[in-house]
Amino acid sequence: MRFAGGIAIFAATVAGCGPTTASSSAEDLVPSEPTMINYGDPSQVNGLDVHTVTGDGPGDQRVHAVYPSLEGAPRLTGKLHRTVAEWLDRFNHGTLGNAPGEKAWETASPAHPEFNVDWQLAAVSSQVIGVRLRIGRSAGADWVEARTTVWYDRVDTRALDSDALLRGRPELAELAVLVKGRLAGSRPEVNPGVIRPEAELFDSLAFNPRGDLVVEFDDHQVASASHGRVAVAVPASEVGPLLSATGVRAQRAAVKAVAGMGAVSPQRTIRETSIPRPRAESSQAGSVDCAKAKCVALTYDDGPGPGTGRLLDVLGGHRARATFFSTGTNASAYPELLRRMMREGHLVGNHTWSHRDLTSLTDSKATDQIDRAQCAITRAIGQVPGLLRPPYGVTDGRTASVAGRLGLTLVGWSVDTGDERGADAKTVADRAVAGAGRGSVILLHDVRGSAVEATPDILRRLGRKGYTFVTVPELYGSQGMRAGGIYGSEGGPAAPGRPAMP
Ligand code: NI
Numbered sequence: 001m002r003f004a005g006g007i008a009i010f011a012a013t014v015a016g017c018g019p020t021t022a023s024s025s026a027e028d029l030v031p032s033e034p035t036m037i038n039y040g041d042p043s044q045v046n047g048l049d050v051h052t053v054t055g056d057g058p059g060d061q062r063v064h065a066v067y068p069s070l071e072g073a074p075r076l077t078g079k080l081h082r083t084v085a086e087w088l089d090r091f092n093h094g095t096l097g098n099a100p101g102e103k104a105w106e107t108a109s110p111a112h113p114e115f116n117v118d119w120q121l122a123a124v125s126s127q128v129i130g131v132r133l134r135i136g137r138s139a140g141a142d143w144v145e146a147r148t149t150v151w152y153d154r155v156d157t158r159a160l161d162s163d164a165l166l167r168g169r170p171e172l173a174e175l176a177v178l179v180k181g182r183l184a185g186s187r188p189e190v191n192p193g194v195i196r197p198e199a200e201l202f203d204s205l206a207f208n209p210r211g212d213l214v215v216e217f218d219d220h221q222v223a224s225a226s227h228g229r230v231a232v233a234v235p236a237s238e239v240g241p242l243l244s245a246t247g248v249r250a251q252r253a254a255v256k257a258v259a260g261m262g263a264v265s266p267q268r269t270i271r272e273t274s275i276p277r278p279r280a281e282s283s284q285a286g287s288v289d290c291a292k293a294k295c296v297a298l299t300y301d302d303g304p305g306p307g308t309g310r311l312l313d314v315l316g317g318h319r320a321r322a323t324f325f326s327t328g329t330n331a332s333a334y335p336e337l338l339r340r341m342m343r344e345g346h347l348v349g350n351h352t353w354s355h356r357d358l359t360s361l362t363d364s365k366a367t368d369q370i371d372r373a374q375c376a377i378t379r380a381i382g383q384v385p386g387l388l389r390p391p392y393g394v395t396d397g398r399t400a401s402v403a404g405r406l407g408l409t410l411v412g413w414s415v416d417t418g419d420e421r422g423a424d425a426k427t428v429a430d431r432a433v434a435g436a437g438r439g440s441v442i443l444l445h446d447v448r449g450s451a452v453e454a455t456p457d458i459l460r461r462l463g464r465k466g467y468t469f470v471t472v473p474e475l476y477g478s479q480g481m482r483a484g485g486i487y488g489s490e491g492g493p494a495a496p497g498r499p500a501m502p
Helices: 074-092 169-183 236-242 245-258 266-274 308-317 328-333 335-343 363-381 397-405 425-435 449-464 472-479
Strands: 002-004 007-009 048-054 062-070 114-124 128-139 142-153 158-160 205-207 213-217 230-234 295-301 322-326 347-350 409-411 441-445
Touching: 048 074, 048 328, 062 074, 062 128, 062 328, 074 114, 074 128, 074 142, 074 158, 114 205, 114 245, 128 245, 142 213, 142 245, 169 213, 169 230, 169 236, 205 245, 295 308, 295 449, 295 472, 308 335, 308 449, 322 328, 322 335, 328 335, 328 363, 335 347, 335 363, 347 363, 347 472, 363 397, 397 409, 425 441, 425 449, 441 449
Parallel strands: 062 114, 295 322, 295 441, 322 347
Antiparallel strands: 002 007, 007 230, 048 062, 114 128, 128 142, 142 158, 205 213, 213 230
């Protein structure tokens, strides 16, 4: 990572537990870095929910996008939804990469093109909320990211593009001049000549804790993608006269966050994460002997989400327990639901930070994806997850060794209910019941309405067949699960009472 004169060019590096619960990557962890944005803590925002978009069509594409909604702010939710849908549509039609300043779409595409969106809160106050979307996708052999920040003015209930932080066109032109000046001569790979006063180029504006305006560009817009994020901080004194009323509110929200609202102080986090934590275990582990009882493990991925609370009510009503593989981003947004899971005898496992295909990443990026989710979950539940479900169920020897080094056991599944590919609740329940056997691991998603709806039926029908619903490690009982090993899928180590599969 390098920076000079308010310009930052970052390469991805391995991060530990960062200073904010929603921190997006190592790029955000350098306190002296002027383009650092202090992200707000989503769990402190009333009425915030997270929506998940996954690819439910056929084909080899790996799609996972999350964005927040805010109760009472349908315009914000609608704008975020449209933004994600438009990018996804362009991805699906192969037209990404043709945007101004971007390289042409590469012809050599990977076997499984991937599309991934995660988000942070650029600022939160009673007057304004800023949602920064990070939109990544594979482009040939490369990984390319775009950044866009949508603002919601709570005073006049408008959802706005970033350029609305400025008074108007003349102010955008002035900002372009300021940014161009700062980029000029900064680094040879940056080309300030492409900077023009266009809203599309200035679609990710936010403020650092000092109130300086942070202008972020997409990969390829002003430098080649291999140089990562390019951002410029324009000092508050220069940018002040350019700001609209919403811009002033956004700036105040970012500065105020430092005074303690919404952001977690680095000092506190370092103390918290240096405390040794016990390995996560169900509070009811040991209450069932699966060598004797007919056990099955229900697993729910990708959450928590808006339906997870309802699902926990249903499971509790049937005295059934499950394993939840949570993403780090959602763990940050719903820490209380994770705590509730643990209180009620369920188990929380790791599903990576933002649901990337681990086999497509370098070891350090894969470690980063896993480790940041570990941090977010540990922070929520006070215990360290011991299980990892790799996104899309894809894994290889390298992923297993990375997981093993981090002390994690990989968990696959033996029954796929198809909920993620759009199956309705009845089909999801039928598949779960038809596929279940002693020691089965059943794949469901708590972000899918069909899976939540199907669960009462699954519990009733399998219950009648004499099944007990336990967490994944309980299936393996005293034989335990080995870090770096792959369990749960056909071909993996057999649970007691279940014959090994070829
Ligand atoms: Ni998943």
